[in-house]
Amino acid sequence: MDNEILFFVSSIGVFNALCIAMYLLFKFKAKNATLFLVLVLIFVSTRTGIACFYFFYKQIAPMLIQLGLIVHLLSAVCVYAYMTSAVKTHTKKGVHVAVVSLLVLLFSFFVPFSEFFSLWDHKIRFVIHGIVTAYLLLSWFYGIKLQVKTNKEYVKLLVLSAYSAVCISFAISLFTNYILGPVLYSVIVHLTILVYILNTSQSKKYVSKKIEDDTAQQLIQKVDELMRTQQLYKTSQLKIKDVAEELDITPHQLSQILNDNFHVSFSSYINKFRVADAKKLLVLEKKLTIEAIGKEAGFGSKTTFFKVFKIETGMTPKQYIKNHS
16 A cells, blocks of 8 residues: 555656656747756656666566656757757757767767676766766856846746755665655655745736846846847747747746837837848849848838838838938
8 A cells, every 4th residue: 555655656746757857848839948947847757767666566677767868868858958049049058969869879879788787787877877966066157147147047946946956866765765856856846836826826917017127137138148149039920038048938928028118019129120121132132022022031021111110110021222322
């Protein structure tokens, strides 16, 4: 009976974590930091499931032991990528995770646990734990640094705290009872959900308050930099949630900053970048038609391009070309 209760407590945590991962995957379509968070949940849940299997059946295939160590390492890599997703571009973080994953999988293929048991048991697993610790420390370094700088990393620090607690619980279980790791994982998953819900509910009470000018200025500088480097404005169907996800803030926060602090709508803000880009193209690109230049700059139609361009510059694209020829 006790074993059945432990199995239920452990498995419900794994199940709910995977449900959250699927929800995030389909809701945010694996964009930006969300993809790394989804991978973390999948990897840690896999490790927890293997631990449950080992505890209740007492026997386990060498391949599963090896898989448990691999996903443990990859989960730490993804946590690091998740925490530092605002430091560098999403693409570079994705490449980092892909390269590490490929190297780990290749090593596991050529040095399998079943044939090199002694090597894995006495050396490789300790190396893996060391690498995981290094990634964890780096994640905390960047997480605290970004929190101090922007004061907008609450969710990331919550995830990192939960992940760190899971790692500690599994480490303790090695010296006590191995089921402790899966049980505490289930507890940590549900506590994290509870803390997030309570914090979100509390935050809604203050949603109408104007964001401080210093904080708004820092964030708008990030948006400006994002537009210049990644040229998101060239996407004709760009939505405010797409930009907010890149910054790891909510669409409401971004809208509030633009409307309340800078008195401009999201569409007007984006169109300023599109018009600036179109002005350069109208002068430099002699082979492109005016309609093609509008599409290149991110406008969805010729009509919208002409209308917005005249509002911003006081002249039509043709007049602009004539004045700058």
